Amino acid sequence: MEKLTSPIKYNYLNKMKKLLIALVILISAKLTYAQDLVKKIPANAFTVATIKGNNVFKLMFVKDFNESFVGKKLLAETSKSLDKNFTSIEDFGINLDKNMYYFNQLNDSITYNCFLIPLKDANKFESLINNKENKINTNGDIRTMILPDSTSIIKWNNNMMYFVTGSIKSSFFADSVKSAKYGIKDVRFQSKYDYANDSAVVAVDSTYITTIDEPVMVEDVEAPPVIKAKVQKKAVTKKGAISKAKAKKGSAKRKATAKAKKVQPKIVEEEEAVIMTDTMGDDTTVTKNYDEQYDEYQKERAEQDAKMKRLAFVWMTEQADKVFAGNYESIENNKSYTSSLDNKAIAELWVSSLQDVYNSIAPEFGTYGKAGIMKGYGSLNAKLFMDGKSFRISTGLELAKEQADAYKKIMNRKLNKKFLKYVDSEKAIGFMGYSIDTKAYLEEFPKLIKQTYGSFLGKSLDEEIELGIDLFSILLDEEAVSEVIKGDALFVINGLNSKDVTYTSYEYDDDYNRKEVTKTKKETLPDFLFMFSSEDNRLMNKLIKYGINKSYVSVKENIYKIEEKKSPVDIYFMIKDGIVFFGNSLIEMQSISNNSFNASPSKMHKNLLAKNNFSFLFNAKNLVGKVPSEEFGGEETAKKFNETLGKMGNVYMKSNPIKGNLVSADISAEIPNGHENALKYLFSLIENAAK
Amino acid sequence: MNLKQFYKLLLFLVIVPILSSCFEVVEEISMRNDGTGDVLLTINLSQSKTKIASVMLLDSVQGYKVPSKQKIQQELAEAVAYLKKAEGITNVKSTADFNNYIATISFTFKDVSNINNITKNILARQKIKATNTSSYSYNKAAKTFSRKYQSVSTAKTEFNKLKNQDKAVFNGANYTSIYRFETPIASASNPLSNLSKTKKAVMLKSRITDLINGKINVSNQIQLSK
Numbered sequence: 001m002e003k004l005t006s007p008i009k010y011n012y013l014n015k016m017k018k019l020l021i022a023l024v025i026l027i028s029a030k031l032t033y034a035q036d037l038v039k040k041i042p043a044n045a046f047t048v049a050t051i052k053g054n055n056v057f058k059l060m061f062v063k064d065f066n067e068s069f070v071g072k073k074l075l076a077e078t079s080k081s082l083d084k085n086f087t088s089i090e091d092f093g094i095n096l097d098k099n100m101y102y103f104n105q106l107n108d109s110i111t112y113n114c115f116l117i118p119l120k121d122a123n124k125f126e127s128l129i130n131n132k133e134n135k136i137n138t139n140g141d142i143r144t145m146i147l148p149d150s151t152s153i154i155k156w157n158n159n160m161m162y163f164v165t166g167s168i169k170s171s172f173f174a175d176s177v178k179s180a181k182y183g184i185k186d187v188r189f190q191s192k193y194d195y196a197n198d199s200a201v202v203a204v205d206s207t208y209i210t211t212i213d214e215p216v217m218v219e220d221v222e223a224p225p226v227i228k229a230k231v232q233k234k235a236v237t238k239k240g241a242i243s244k245a246k247a248k249k250g251s252a253k254r255k256a257t258a259k260a261k262k263v264q265p266k267i268v269e270e271e272e273a274v275i276m277t278d279t280m281g282d283d284t285t286v287t288k289n290y291d292e293q294y295d296e297y298q299k300e301r302a303e304q305d306a307k308m309k310r311l312a313f314v315w316m317t318e319q320a321d322k323v324f325a326g327n328y329e330s331i332e333n334n335k336s337y338t339s340s341l342d343n344k345a346i347a348e349l350w351v352s353s354l355q356d357v358y359n360s361i362a363p364e365f366g367t368y369g370k371a372g373i374m375k376g377y378g379s380l381n382a383k384l385f386m387d388g389k390s391f392r393i394s395t396g397l398e399l400a401k402e403q404a405d406a407y408k409k410i411m412n413r414k415l416n417k418k419f420l421k422y423v424d425s426e427k428a429i430g431f432m433g434y435s436i437d438t439k440a441y442l443e444e445f446p447k448l449i450k451q452t453y454g455s456f457l458g459k460s461l462d463e464e465i466e467l468g469i470d471l472f473s474i475l476l477d478e479e480a481v482s483e484v485i486k487g488d489a490l491f492v493i494n495g496l497n498s499k500d501v502t503y504t505s506y507e508y509d510d511d512y513n514r515k516e517v518t519k520t521k522k523e524t525l526p527d528f529l530f531m532f533s534s535e536d537n538r539l540m541n542k543l544i545k546y547g548i549n550k551s552y553v554s555v556k557e558n559i560y561k562i563e564e565k566k567s568p569v570d571i572y573f574m575i576k577d578g579i580v581f582f583g584n585s586l587i588e589m590q591s592i593s594n595n596s597f598n599a600s601p602s603k604m605h606k607n608l609l610a611k612n613n614f615s616f617l618f619n620a621k622n623l624v625g626k627v628p629s630e631e632f633g634g635e636e637t638a639k640k641f642n643e644t645l646g647k648m649g650n651v652y653m654k655s656n657p658i659k660g661n662l663v664s665a666d667i668s669a670e671i672p673n674g675h676e677n678a679l680k681y682l683f684s685l686i687e688n689a690a691k
Numbered sequence: 692m693n694l695k696q697f698y699k700l701l702l703f704l705v706i707v708p709i710l711s712s713c714f715e716v717v718e719e720i721s722m723r724n725d726g727t728g729d730v731l732l733t734i735n736l737s738q739s740k741t742k743i744a745s746v747m748l749l750d751s752v753q754g755y756k757v758p759s760k761q762k763i764q765q766e767l768a769e770a771v772a773y774l775k776k777a778e779g780i781t782n783v784k785s786t787a788d789f790n791n792y793i794a795t796i797s798f799t800f801k802d803v804s805n806i807n808n809i810t811k812n813i814l815a816r817q818k819i820k821a822t823n824t825s826s827y828s829y830n831k832a833a834k835t836f837s838r839k840y841q842s843v844s845t846a847k848t849e850f851n852k853l854k855n856q857d858k859a860v861f862n863g864a865n866y867t868s869i870y871r872f873e874t875p876i877a878s879a880s881n882p883l884s885n886l887s888k889t890k891k892a893v894m895l896k897s898r899i900t901d902l903i904n905g906k907i908n909v910s911n912q913i914q915l916s917k
Contacts, residue, residue, distance in 0.1 A: 503737040504791050506717065512869050512892035523741055637862070
């Protein structure tokens with residue numbers, strides 16, 4: 001809903017901003033200033049994606065881009081298809097120093113997909129259009145082009161280009177009452193038998209006939225929900241002398257009636273046509289044969305589709321005009337959006353709210369739509385960073401306060417520091433660590449379940465859910481469980497080891513009679529180690545005792561071995577210093593047992609593991625040359641594999657601490673040495689892949 | 692995390708990406724002078740047993756469903772049942788060793804031509820298109836044994852459609868055929884074939900990828916001394 005105060009505040013802020021900008025211009029002595037197009041994005045946009053031209057072309061000059069494989073290909077292809085000769089992407093007229101945006105707006109009846117592209121040279125941009133004389137409609141400095149089939153509109157002036165394409169939601173028009181308001185019928189094919197008996201069809205028609213004359217409906221045609229919800233200030237004087245709220249309403253109405261005059265006769269005409277076919281249908285369908293009925297249905301269906309398309313076009317035109325005029329509350333006033341931004345990002349994505357996303361697509365899921373399964377999940381954002389060292393994607397999800405508090409409690413544990421000495425950074429191929437507070441988890445888990453599924457299952461089951469939760473709490477002694485499994489664990493692969501494996505082969509005698517022989521070969525397997533903290537070992541000990549009695553487990557000194565024939569590797573385990581260890585290397589286990597495990601975790605690895613609730617690292621370099629080439633099935637494959645691995649830097653992932661109500665995680669991939677930055681490296685990868 | 696999940700993690704980290712396995716297929720035919728003889732078919736995957744054991748723990752690998760031990764045994768039993776009904780075939784036996792991953796099928800034939808089409812039909816029952824057409828004949832009077840082999844071009848195209856990582860599975864795979872006779876061999880037409888010291892047996896070894904790609908032809912015309 002509209003905020004009555006915001007336009008005033010917005011205007012005030014805008015003045016302040018302009019003042020500041022003027023100052024900045026004076027100081028930096030920049031002569032031109034084109035405002036960032038974010039101002040054009042309406043506050044109720046659903047998804048906003050940004051490519052930050054400035055940051056991109058900092059990493060790679062336009063000249064370098066033009067000369068790159070991708071650049072050359074792009075220029076060559078566009079030149080070819082438009083029969084022109086482009087030598088630089090600057091020839092497209094786009095302002096590469098500014099941000100480009102994609103956004104969409106959703107409501108129950110239409111989805112708009114929109115692009116906002118900053119222009120530097122509108123003439124150059126226009127040169128991309130063939131036969132422009134016939135296609136472009138000029139009004140002042142605003143030029144409009146309607147794409148064939150009227151499904152999209154492009155509008156531009158000297159500073160920006162706006163592209164919009166709208167798609168009507170069929171679910172909206174499946175609701176006959178709603179669709180009738182727009183003179184559209186939901187046509188369904190029915191055989192003559194049920195058609196004759198279907199009184200519902202007639203009923204729908206009557207609603208639709210009676211509503212034609214109501215002026216309210218006409219206004220609805222003019223103002224689809226998305227636009228209506230927005231602040232319309234077109235007719236309002238910018239000085240803001242009149243009360244905004246009043247002016248808004250007034251202007252909307254004036255406009256609606258003004259336009260209604262233009263469009264109304266057309267609509268009425270269409271409706272009459274529909275009524276005629278309807279009456280014909282009622283009288284004669286029973287006697288008509290199936291094929292004729294089907295043809296008629298097809299015809300009618302096409303008519304209705306055309307109507308929907310016209311309606312979409314009317315809505316789209318209006319939306320484009322508004323966005324272009326830009327006199328409404330912009331997304332800049334959306335705190336969730338602005339707080340998701342980062343100056344250094346190359347590209348950004350923001351989705352307003354998972355709950356809203358779910359609810360907006362939910363009607364298409366049928367009855368489950370009403371259940372807010374995404375309840376408690378707010379906006380989502382992702383940012384891409386590239387620099388001289390790595391690629392990084394940072395993602396964040398806003399939670400409802402209750403949810404965030406629950407997660408904070410669950411995340412309130414750090415990895416057992418003792419784990420760190422078992423990470424051999426020199427050799428480690430990878431590791432994964434996580435830590436949660438088991439007790440908090442078990443306590444919070446039922447609440448989270450209730451929140452998510454409670455609404456899903458409906459009010460009628462509330463009591464049962466409550467009962468289940470209580471039962472869960474009674475049966476489980478959270479405290480006791482958390483003593484057995486504290487909630488932190490580390491999985492680490494400290495390198496590869498080769499071991500001798502026997503296999504059966506054949507030898508042949510002088511008569512080529514075969515003899516079975518046992519041969520041995522070296523096989524390389526990763527040495528893994530898995531550990532978790534446990535302070536109460538009674539249950540474990542009982543389990544071990546049971547395992548030994550049933551010969552599932554054997555023991556030597558204090559190292560246990562799992563006797564499982566199917567297992568391709570031997571698995572050992574032991575309990576030491578409040579840690580339960582699992583591993584496949586007896587040597588490693590023995591050295592842990594007698595305190596001779598010699599490893600030196602690097603600072604980076606230590607930080608990654610100790611400071612985050614979840615972390616993952618894969619160091620491909622430590623795999624290079626460790627696997628004998630026979631195991632790849634040949635020198636060549638092995639060489640390729642090693643080359644690829646050698647080029648890979650560390651890949652790692654981590655969860656960040658919850659800030660406010662925001663949970664976030666980062667994934668990073670380091671680039672190999674010898675590359676200036678991640679973007680250039682990416683381009684070289686694309687080039688190599690295309691070769 | 693239970694043990695099975697452990698393995699899965701392990702497998703995905705190291706074993707699966709380099710799933711090239713060594714295995715051998717051995718086809719042995721022992722001909723008697725009267726035209727009857729024995730066949731022993733062996734598929735030996737023991738060189739890759741760690742990998743196979745790992746793969747058997749998975750439901751599917753690289754998009755292919757991994758058959759269970761029961762499924763493999765059942766299919767072997769079906770093949771045996773089929774052979775038992777085939778004309779001129781007797782004494783059908785099969786073995787399956789799931790510790791070393793070796794399976795065999797053996798049987799006795801009345802005439803070597805009895806085995807023509809058998810492999811093809813068995814494969815067809817499993818909905819696998821045969822990769823070659825192969826026929827055997829033995830002429831008692833002329834004392835000639837011949838194997839006519841023609842690789843099917845579609846096999847090559849189908850094989851090339853596979854992803855590289857799937858092709859790699861066949862990289863270390865070998866095919867060996869051995870034909871034994873009661874009479875010494877005078878000549879064998881295939882230059883790739885080797886004669887045993889006693890001159891009573893012929894062996895031909897080749898890589899399975901070469902067979903699929905049609906690089907090697909295992910046709911052979913064997914003339915026994917009269």
